[in-house]
Amino acid sequence: MPLRGTSRDGAPLSVLIVEDNPGDAELLRVLLDEAEEPTATGDDDEEDGDAPPPLQIAVRWVERLRDARAALADAPADVVLLDLSLPDARGLSTVAQMRAAAPTLPIVVLTGLDDEALAVRAMRAGAQDYLVKGTVTAPGLRRAVRHAVERQRLVDAAQRATAARDVVLGVVAHDLRNPLSTIKMCAAALGAAPEPAQAAELSGVVRNAADWMERIIRDLLDVTAIEAGRLTIDRAPLDPAAVIARAREQFAPLAAERGLTLVADAAPDLPSLNADGERLLQALGNLLGNALKFTPRGGTVWLTATEAPRGVRFAVRDSGPGIAPEHLPHLFDRFWQARETRRAGAGLGLAIAQGIVQAHGGRISVQSSVGEGAEFDFTI
Incomplete structure (x- = not known):
């Protein structure tokens, strides 16, 4: 039967077998190959219409734990079948060492002992499943591999959700x-x-x-x-020049208070947009707020709208200190702030601006050099 849907990009599922017995390793390879043979009925444990598409398997085999670490450094794997008795590692320490080498890699433990207590300890040590040699069947191996990958994905998602919750709580508590x-x-x-x-x-x-x-x-x-992909966008015919005018009116007092010049300009005869004016103003406001916040007194911030091949290009440029190259990849991450500007806000403005632009089908980008200011732009 076909092993079904675990790979995210359609590539073959990469299985690393860590087993010092060549016969056992070859048997596992054969069972995985058998699991790949197509049938007319499909997998009995999948509900009709819910089964992921068939997936090919790519198998690698090593005999020692140190060879497994080297193999993973050379190319990642989706799941590892790990013997608990290897020449350079034995027992539960094998799981611990593999987990230390690849913390997010799903592990299916293989052992010759039908020991339920050992199985529980192996799961607690970080394994996702436990198979007893000599009793493994092709369907059982298929299910163990598939479920191990899915369990690890759930664990990773839960950890990300917990980390995000902690960050939100920290932002709420502090800000x-x-x-x-x-x-x-x-x-x-x-x-x-x-x-x-x-x-x-x-x-x-x-x-x-x-x-x-x-x-x-x-x-x-x-x-x-x-x-969650639930940002509300209420589209309607929109004059880009009106958005620029509203943004200038809203931020001119703040620019004056900070001793900055705000230049707002919309090119003549811009095409009408089918967009959410309030959301676009929110996105531009987040960009303008950052530019005004980080531009030294006496500087200038430019807000422009110009015609582009696929719509209207909005841009916010400043004469500020610019952005370090190592910070550029993180600018749109939620809650992220450069260390030297930490606690200058919740760190959500750019992430929200990006989400608004993407919800309109656009893409936001940034160009900056240290000492030469920064420019954020997007096309709607």
Whole structure:
């Protein structure tokens, strides 16, 4: 029967056999080959319509653990069939050493002992399944390999979800603390019955802090929607020049406050777009906010819209310090910030801008050199 769907890119499933007995290794290879023989009925343990497509298997064989490490360094594998008794490793330490060498590699343990307690310990040590030599069948081997890969994928996904949750909790705990503290201090001052002018000033500070908290929460909700592919885009006919004008109106006061020149320009006779104006303004706002934040006083930020072969190209350019080459690949990662600018925000603005652009079918890019500013652009 065909071994079914584990490879993400359609390439053959790479199985590494680590077994010092040539006869046992050859038997495993034969069983895997047998599992690849097509049948008319398909796999009985797959539901109709839900079975992944048939998958070819590429098998490699090594006799020692050190050879396995070298083989994995040369080319990765999708799953390893690991004998617990090797010339250079024995027992559960074999699993531990393999796990240390390849932490995310699914492991199916092979042993001559039908020992349930050992099987449990092997699973706790990091194996995904346990097979007893002499009892392995082609369908059983197929299921063990497939399920090991799927279990490891679930483990990896759970670890990524846990890490993302911890980051979100950290952002909420840190970034909401400052505006919350401001609100508490103002509330205490208002409780002391200040003069009307001072009370009005304190009320304004409270409103600004509340707006700050609201922006953080909105960004967290937006990036969650983007990750889940549920970002709402309400398309309608849109004048690109109107978007540029609104962005300039919104950010001109901030530019003036920071001693910067904001130049906004839309080329004449731009074609109308079928796009979400509020979302595009949000994306441009995130780009402009970053440019204004990191450009030194006396600098300039340019916002432009020009005609492009497949629509309208929007660009935000600044005369700031530029971006180090090693930082460029990480700019659109959520929660990522360069060390020298850490805690300058939640680190979500560029990730959200990218999600908005991608939801419109576009692609955002950045060009920058240290000391020469940066330019972000996208075409809708």
